Amino acid sequence: MIAWIHGVLREKHPPSLIVEAGGIGYEMQAPMTTFGALPEIGREVSLHLHHLVREDASQLFAFQYRRDRDIFRQLLRVGGIGAKLALAILSGMEAQEFVRCVLQGDSVRLAGLPGIGRKTAERLVMELQDRFGSEFADLATDERIPQSPSVAANKPAAEAIKALIALGLKPPEATRRVSQIPDRESLPSEEIVRIALRGMAR
Structure with missing residues (x-):
């Protein structure tokens, strides 16, 4: 299981990026919150990873913060939530805001995220509220979490x-x-x- 990577950023085309480490280029996908924090091409970068292995594919998902990766993993445990939808959720909301919505039972706001309807939003609240309450309660009230800086991009x-x-x-x-x-x-x-x-x- 690959959990972390430090290397040189070689390509970034949302939602995909390539990091070179040890002479190997690792292709991975990342939420927009992570893309906003990436350095310029050719600079060093460190990212937390989730390695998803299936019968037909092996994929890497990258996150600036470990907490984002942990939330991504919790999302994958929710019925009907796959990697693509979990990535979209973390692209549409900062981790802090998402945790707050879950803990406050704000399924209406969650239902506005791409690919999330009313029933899925209610399922997110129902299945994640207890888990988030014990693991991420401090995140929902932490106002010191830094915002991702913007980076230049072509077109x-x-x-x-x-x-x-x-x-x-x-x-x-x-x-x-x-x-x-x-x-x-x-x-x-x-x-x-x-x-x-x-x-x-x-």
């Missing part, structure tokens, strides 16, 4: 649309949401994606 709007599609939105919906964001060409793709997903969660 940010186009990259954001591709990332939204990869996270489960249909192409017309992804395009529409990005086109509604003011000053989108001056924002990094990671921030555009987060604004689009945040709008869905209102």
Whole structure:
């Protein structure tokens, strides 16, 4: 099981990135909250990993903070939540906000996340409330958690649309949401994606 990696960032195309470590390039996927904290291409980076092994695939998922990885793992234990949907959830909300919604039973706000309907939101609250209460209660009240810094990106709007599609939105919906964001060409793709997903969660 691969749990952590330190190497050189070689590529980043949301939601995928490649880190070179020991002469090997590791391809992985990450939520937008992690993409916002990535350094420039060619810089060193350290990430917490979840290694998902299935009969037909072996995938790596990367997270800036260990707590995000732990929440991702808890999400995978919820019925009907796969890796792609768990990634979309952590892209649409900061970990702190997600934990707070679960602990407060705010299924209405959770239902606004991409790919999450009312029934799934209620299931998230029901299955995660006790687990989060014992493991992440301090996270819900910690106001000191740093926000992810933005990074530059080429053709940010186009990259954001591709990332939204990869996270489960249909192409017309992804395009529409990005086109509604003011000053989108001056924002990094990671921030555009987060604004689009945040709008869905209102």
